[in-house]
Amino acid sequence: MRYADPVLSEAPSAAPDADLARRLVAGDQEAEAELFRRLAPRVRLYGLRHLRDPAAADDLMQDVMLMTFDGLRDGKVREPERLASYVLGTCRRVVAGWRRGEQRRREILERHGQELAPAAAAGPTLDLDRLTGCLQALSARERTVAVLTFYAERSADDIAGELSLSAGNVRVVRHRALARLRACMEGDA
């Protein structure tokens, strides 16, 4: 894994996750709420990456958060500093279990999908009118690569094959396109 320059989160908070976990075990409800606010979107993201389904990702988030908080209270997380590792293991077990019981999961989601989608952890919404302008402002190559990446779901190698470019070149164009889109959406361009 490579690393970039240090970055700040959008909502910095002083207490590390491990401190919040210890306070949760001691019965601090504010710490529990803060830990949920932090962990739930991260777990949902894991779910989106592995399940490619927002409703299933919401369901995963619910299950994993319940299991994580129960695990903390039951003393199963021996080192709160390694909470992320415990959450990752829980995510994997739940997803593996679902894959074994796919049909049952679908039935549950069909019945309860709406109630299980907590608004607080939903992903950010975008101003699509603004994004249209930002997409239009990209170069023709950047726009094509962005659309083939996210709509056609083509890999850099696939796009390179279709456009007779190198995969490295496609990655560079894709990276530049996303950076420009992000800057444009944030009002920097």
Next chain:
Amino acid sequence: MSARCEQPIDPADLLDYWLTDGERPDDDAIEEHLLGCDACSGRLRGLAALGEGVRQLARRGAVEVVVTPSFLEKAEREGLRTREYRVPAGGRVDCTVTREDDLLVGRLQGDFRGITRLDVIALEEGRPEQRIPDVPVSPDAGELILAQSMPFLRAMGRTRTRVRLLAQEAGGERLVGEYTFDHTPTVD
């Protein structure tokens, strides 16, 4: 490490992680980092939202963009209705767009072998020339597939548009092909 990340994941690695299906060798380290880091998971959420936005706009035909056969195959799999006009170099076509159409593409036939840079020029009566520089095209493709902006097309009246493909070469510009589109709005 919720407030500040001293070792944020490289943006290219983050994107590769998000776009790749299935397990990869680096996933353990990336996922454990993401589950413990507000800064990096926030960046990935932003990236995912941006990707979802691009996907939605592509489905709506919101922007003019050069596409490939894989784009059209995806649209077909999604049940979108794509109106296509295949035009040979020097050719002319009568065209329109209806309420049932989700996407509209022009498939401009040409010989692109040996071309390293291709510009698209659109000429409409009463409007300034519009140039799209350096469009992506495979020399072996035999066609340039140009998806049109559906909101723009739907608002367009009866119009003749001439599209020229110009290869940029050491000696200057060379006309690869000219394509004439006679557009008539459909009354729904």
